[in-house]
Amino acid sequence: MQRFTDMPPATRSNGSRLAGLRRGRRWTQSRLARETGYSLAAVKAFEQGRRSLDRGSVILEFARALDCHPAEITGQPYTPEDQEGQEVVAAIAGVRRALLRHGRPARPTDEEASRVDLVSLTQRVAQANAARQSSALPRSAEVLPGLLRDVQVAVDVLEGESRRQAYALLMSAYECSMQFLYKLGRDAESTLAVERVVWAAEQTENPLLVHAANWYLAGEYLSIGEHHDAADIIDTALRGLGTPRTPEATSLTGAFHLKAALNGARGGDGGATDRHLEHAREAADKLGGDRNDFQLQFGPTNTAIWSVSLCVERGRGREAVRTAEHVNRDLPADYSAERRGHHWIDVGRGYWYNSQRDEALSAFLTAEKIAPQQTRMNPAVRETVRTMIRTQRRSGLVELGMRVGAV
Template sequence: MSDHIGARIRENRKVRQLSVRQLANRVSISVSLLEKIESGDRNPAPGLVAQIARALKIGPDRLTGQPYVNGAETEEQVQAVIPELRRILLTYDNPDDLVVAPRPLPVLAAEMDHVAEMRQNGRYVPMGPLLPGLLAELTHVAFSSSGQDKQQAYWWLARGYRATNSLAHKLGYHDLSLTAVERVHWAADRSGDPLMQVTAAYLKAGAMVRMGSYASARRVLEGLEGEIERLAPERSLTDAHAALQGAVLLKLAILEARDGRSERAQQRLTEARICAGYLRADTTHYEMSFGPTNVRIHEVAALIDSGDTEQALGRLREWGAEQDRDEWELPDGIVAERASHHHIDVAAARLAEGDRRGAHQDLLQARKLSPNHARFHPTLRSTAATLVRLDRSQDDSIAGFARWAGV
C-alpha cells in the first residue's frame, strides 16, 4: 500500500529536488493539500494529476503507476494483446501479408459494430483479442478496394483504431493510445465522412486534455464547434451533428473546469444543455454518448474536477428529489463505461467529503456496471487504496475490493 499516487508524487518531487512548497506553488495548491496527497490521505483529481506531472516534467502515467501489470491484470492476461497491436499500428500503411484472404467487408463491419459495443460498455478483456486480426483484415480490404467500398473500409478501420485507442488508454499504454489516435485521423481522412474526421480531431483533443495541454485542446475543440455548424445541412443540426456538437461542448466544460475556469465551464454546460434539447433521448451517434443524462453526468464531473465536491454531491441530492429518491440515479440505457465512470467520480467526491461508506458503495456499483473498466481505472484504484489506509476497523469487504482492484 506504500506504492500509491501520493508516494509517487513525493518520489518524483525529490528526484527534481523540489520542496513541497515549491511544487505546491507551481500547481497553485496549498502546501497542506499537497502534504495530504503525498501521505495518501487525499486523492488528487485527474486534472491536478496532469498539472503535477507537467510541473515534474513527466507523464501522468508515471504518477498513476500505469500500465498495471500485477495482481488482477496478470490473471486476465489482457496485456498480451499489446505487442500485436503495436505491430499492427506500426505497419498500418505497409501491412504484413495475411495467411488467408480477408473476409467480406459486411462481415468485418458487423464484427466491428460488436467491438464498438464492447468498447462503450468497457468490456476490454474480450474485446482486445479481436482487434489485431480485424484491423489487419480491414486494412487489406481498404488497400484492395476502390470507390465507395474503399471509403467504407477506411470508415470501419477508423472505428477499429478508436477501439484500440480506448483499450490502450484504459490499460495505461499512453504512447500506444496516442499512436492509435493518429491512425484514427489517417483512416478518417480517407473515409469520405467529414463527421468521422471531426470525431478523430475530438479524440486528439481529449488526449491533449488528459496531458494537461489545455490551450491546444481548447483551440481544437473551439474549431470543431464551427466546423460542425458548417457541416450541418442548411445550418440545422441533425441528431448526429447535435451529438458531436454536444460531445465537444462537454469536453470543453471539463477542460475549463480542470484549467480553473469554473464560469467558462458552466457556460459550456449551459450550451450543451441547449444542444441536448434538440435530441429526443440520450444517443450514441459516432460512439459519442450524449444527451440530457450525459450533460448531468458532466455537470457533476466538472464540479468535482473544480474541487467543489460538496456542491457536486448537493446536485445529486437536488436531482434525486425529482425522482423521489435521496439521490439522483442514472436512467437505464446509459452505456456501461460512462455510467461506471460516473460512479468512480462520485466515489472520489464522497471520500473527499469524508463519506467512506458511500465511496465504497459507489466503487462497488462501478464494478457491477463495468468490471473491466473499473478494474483498470486509476481513480478507482487510488480511492480504494485510500479507503484501506483510512480503515481502522480492517473491514474485510473494503480490503477484498482493494485486492480485486489490484492495489
C-alpha cells in the same frame, strides 16, 4: 521506514510517486509548493497519502511543475494480478502490432483478399464497439487484433467508394482500440491509436468523421494539460459544424461542448465549464433522446453523467453528490456499462470529497459490479481507495483495495 524504491509498484500511492519525482529533481517540499501554488501542508498531505491525489487538474499541476507525464504520478500502466485482467493485458501486444503496421502494405494472402466483405466487417466493428461500451474488456481483447488486420486488408484491396467505407470502418476499429488501451492505462499506445483514428477519418473525405476524430485528438492534449491546444481543436470543430442541421451534427456539437467543459474544469476556467455544459444540455434537449453517433453516446443521459463528472473534476463533492442523486434516479438500467461504470466511479469520488466514506465505498462497489476490469484499472479508484484504507481500515474496503491493487 520503507523507502519509495523498496515499495512494490502496486502499493505505491500517487503521493509516494510524487515524492520520488520531487526528490529526483532535488527539490524540497517547500520548492514544490512554491512552484505549484499549493501550501506546504497540502504537499506533505499528498506525499504521505493522507490526502487523495486523484483529481486530474491537481495531477496536471504537479506534472507541469516537475516536467513529467501525468502517468509518472498515477503509476500507469498498471498490471492487474487477477487472471482475467492479465489475459486482457496480454492482448495488448497484438493490438500494438496492428497499430504499428498502420500505413504499410497489408500484403494479404489470396484467401484474405477473397474474404473481404464490407457487410461482415461492418457487423464485426459494431460488435467490437458494443463489447467496449458494455465494458467487456476480455471480449475486446479477443477480437481486436484480428479485426484490425482484416479491416487493414480491406483498405488495401478495395477501391473507390468501397475503399472510403473501409476507411470509415478502420477509423472506428482504431477508435475502439484507443478506448481499450486507454482503459488499461497504456498512454503511448492509446495516443498512437488516436493518430491512426485521425488519419483514417481524413481518408473517408467525410467532414463529420474528421470532426469526430478530432474530438479524440482534443482529449489527447487535454490529458497532458495543453489546454490551449485542446481549446483550439474544439473551437475549430465547433466553427466547422456551425448551426447543426442534422441529428448527427447536433450530437457531435454537443459532444464537443462536453469536451470543452472538461477542458475548462481541468484548466481552472469555471466560466467556460458552466457555459459549455449549458450548450451541451441545449443540444441534448434538441435531440430529445440518446444517440450513439460516432460511438460518442451523446444525449440527455450522457450529459447528465458528465454534469457529475465535472463537479468531481472541480473538487466539488457536495455539488457532485447533490447532482448525482437526480442522475441516479433517472439513469437507464440498459445504458452502456462503460458510461454507467464511470458514473459510479465519479459518484464514489464525490462522496469521498463530501466525507461520506460508507457511501463512497458502496458507489465504488457498484461501479465494480457494472464494469469490473474498468473499475479495477481506474487510477482514481486505486488512489482514492488507497487513501481511504490509510484513514479507515475496514474489511470490505480492504477487500476492494486488494482487487484494485491498492494494498
